[in-house]
Amino acid sequence: MARVAREPATSRTRPRRVAAWGEQHAWGLVASLRRLGGRPLGTLLTVTVMGFALALPLTFALLLGNLQRLGTALGQTQAISVFMKVDGHAADAKALADSLRDRKEVAAVDVRTPKQGMAELATMQGFSDALKSLDYNPLPYVVVIRPVAHIDAGEAAKLIAWLRTQPGVDQVQDDGAWRQRLDALLAVGTRAVLLLAVLLAIAALLVVGNSVRLDIQGRSDEIGVLRLVGASPSFVRRPYLYAGLWYGLAGGVVATVLTLLLEWALSAPVARLAASYGGRLDFGGLPWALLALVPVLAAALGWLGARLVCARQLRRPE
Amino acid sequence: MIRFDQVSKRYATGQEALSGLSFQVEPGEMVFVTGHSGAGKSTLLKLLAMIERPTRGTVTVDGRNLSTARAGSIPRLRRKLGMVFQDHRLLMDRSVFANVALPLVIAGIAPAERARRVRAALEKVGLLSYEKQAPAMLSTGEQQRVGIARAIVAKPPLIIADEPTGNLDPQLAAEIMGLFDALQNVGTTVLVASHDLMLIKRTRKRVLVLDHGRLVDDVPATEVRS
Ligand SMILES: Nc1ncnc2c1ncn2[C@@H]1O[C@H](COP(=O)(O)OP(=O)(O)OP(=O)(O)O)[C@@H](O)[C@H]1O
Ligand SMILES: [Mg+2]
Numbered sequence: 001m002a003r004v005a006r007e008p009a010t011s012r013t014r015p016r017r018v019a020a021w022g023e024q025h026a027w028g029l030v031a032s033l034r035r036l037g038g039r040p041l042g043t044l045l046t047v048t049v050m051g052f053a054l055a056l057p058l059t060f061a062l063l064l065g066n067l068q069r070l071g072t073a074l075g076q077t078q079a080i081s082v083f084m085k086v087d088g089h090a091a092d093a094k095a096l097a098d099s100l101r102d103r104k105e106v107a108a109v110d111v112r113t114p115k116q117g118m119a120e121l122a123t124m125q126g127f128s129d130a131l132k133s134l135d136y137n138p139l140p141y142v143v144v145i146r147p148v149a150h151i152d153a154g155e156a157a158k159l160i161a162w163l164r165t166q167p168g169v170d171q172v173q174d175d176g177a178w179r180q181r182l183d184a185l186l187a188v189g190t191r192a193v194l195l196l197a198v199l200l201a202i203a204a205l206l207v208v209g210n211s212v213r214l215d216i217q218g219r220s221d222e223i224g225v226l227r228l229v230g231a232s233p234s235f236v237r238r239p240y241l242y243a244g245l246w247y248g249l250a251g252g253v254v255a256t257v258l259t260l261l262l263e264w265a266l267s268a269p270v271a272r273l274a275a276s277y278g279g280r281l282d283f284g285g286l287p288w289a290l291l292a293l294v295p296v297l298a299a300a301l302g303w304l305g306a307r308l309v310c311a312r313q314l315r316r317p318e
Numbered sequence: 319m320i321r322f323d324q325v326s327k328r329y330a331t332g333q334e335a336l337s338g339l340s341f342q343v344e345p346g347e348m349v350f351v352t353g354h355s356g357a358g359k360s361t362l363l364k365l366l367a368m369i370e371r372p373t374r375g376t377v378t379v380d381g382r383n384l385s386t387a388r389a390g391s392i393p394r395l396r397r398k399l400g401m402v403f404q405d406h407r408l409l410m411d412r413s414v415f416a417n418v419a420l421p422l423v424i425a426g427i428a429p430a431e432r433a434r435r436v437r438a439a440l441e442k443v444g445l446l447s448y449e450k451q452a453p454a455m456l457s458t459g460e461q462q463r464v465g466i467a468r469a470i471v472a473k474p475p476l477i478i479a480d481e482p483t484g485n486l487d488p489q490l491a492a493e494i495m496g497l498f499d500a501l502q503n504v505g506t507t508v509l510v511a512s513h514d515l516m517l518i519k520r521t522r523k524r525v526l527v528l529d530h531g532r533l534v535d536d537v538p539a540t541e542v543r544s
Contacts, residue, residue, distance in 0.1 A: 227396075
């Protein structure tokens with residue numbers, strides 16, 4: 001050994017070690033692209049399946065987000081309508097309105113006389129003729145209460161219970177009650193979407209894992225050669241880890257593009273729907289940060305899938 | 319450099335490929351291993367490359383007992399070894415240059431230095447003008463020479479070659495032997511498995527003769543007659 005003429009110690013210095021590390025990664029990276037290019041159809045299939053799997057929870061998140069916006073937009077009009085007894089006195093309605101104005105959970109109070117109610121009905125199509133045939137006004141006084149913006153369910157319930165005990169009150173109708181039901185429903189929906197996202201992420205992991213497994217099996221000769229010339233396990237593994245990373249990244253990009261396409265396709269019909277609600281509602285896409293994060297997370301997922309498969313498939317030589 | 323001590327190798331099939339093999343090779347020595355087909359030549363080389371492990375006995379390379387080496391240290395040990403395979407074992411989808419460069423990439427040699435050494439190795443086997451070609455485009459003998467270039471490029475202290483001249487004409491075979499001889503002169507130990515008796519006689523190096531897994535003769539270089 002001592003007599004062996006050695007080259008100058010090229011692989012010893014620190015900068016060289018760092019550079020060598022970079023070169024070996026470049027080798028693995030190029031090799032990984034060969035893997036993907038070597039099975040173009042399989043690569044395309046893997047990327048597409050992964051893209052669709054990841055687009056699904058994104059789509060649900062998109063729908064859920066818009067449902068939430070819808071709720072918020074409509075919630076601003078939520079009101080509590082107090083119908084006074086038809087044969088009651090105008091004074092009861094006035095007194096109730098005055099006492100309500102002092103309460104802190106009430107933003108505005110409006111008293112509608114039977115006459116106003118009749119005039120409102122008359123403008124609605126189909127009603128005007130029917131009303132003409134009436135010879136008296138059947139409508140009661142109505143006290144319309146708009147609660148403060150962020151009234152909680154307990155306060156609202158207390159207010160309604162109190163209203164029911166007031167003299168001259170016939171009926172209390174809470175237009176905001178559906179809001180609470182919607183919120184509860186949305187909470188369930190959000191949980192479901194998260195669960196779905198986890199399940200589909202696992203599916204994506206398996207899809208990438210299977211592709212990488214096929215890549216490894218198709219390359220057993222090459223793996224053997226690398227091992228025989230002294231490649232470390234991480235060198236042998238690296239092309240497949242990069243391949244998993246690419247699968248994931250491409251799948252994530254496909255998912256993002258699909259979601260954006262869907263947003264675009266939905267935006268026109270939703271705009272029409274919004275117009276029918278007086279334009280208070282507009283379509284909201286997913287946040288950009290989330291869309292940008294999807295390919296990154298998908299790439300990490302692909303890497304992980306490849307890593308798990310490599311641990312199994314490349315365990316022991318011979 | 320190499321020591322076999324009562325080494326036996328029995329394959330899982332029950333086939334006893336080597337039995338009670340003992341010999342020693344000094345650093346910088348060049349040795350032929352010969353014998354009939356199935357005598358155990360490839361098996362002997364596989365033990366040195368840690369592709370197989372001995373069933374009995376110990377194989378020592380450079381003072382290191384291979385039988386007790388951990389699996390994790392195999393890549394590092396193999397980097398000190400240049401191997402020429404009976405079946406070339408090239409990466410068919412990479413260029414000749416990339417194939418020869420592989421051990422240098424693994425060793426972390428800088429690109430400029432790497433290119434220089436790859437070209438030097440290709441020149442030694444007479445394939446400098448083929449560096450951009452794919453191995454599949456080359457003749458079997460040319461592929462074999464690419465394998466030889468890959469084995470010598472990292473200048474390992476030990477080179478083992480399994481039938482490196484099996485597909486070469488006598489002229490080329492003699493040139494490759496001259497190449498190995500030159501390596502030996504700079505201190506590299508070379509072990510060549512071959513049943514080409516003509517070549518062995520002309521090269522005039524020590525010869526180990528195997529017969530059914532047993533060492534039946536150990537002829538010093540001085541006693542090899544043409
Ligand atoms: N992987 C294996 N499994 C089982 N038996 C094997 C294996 N490899 C070799 N053998 C057997 O071991 C014996 C020695 O084989 P080996 O390949 O070492 O011979 P060889 O001298 O290299 O022959 P050749 O000149 O034909 O290459 C043979 O009988 C062979 O059948
Ligand atoms: Mg053989």
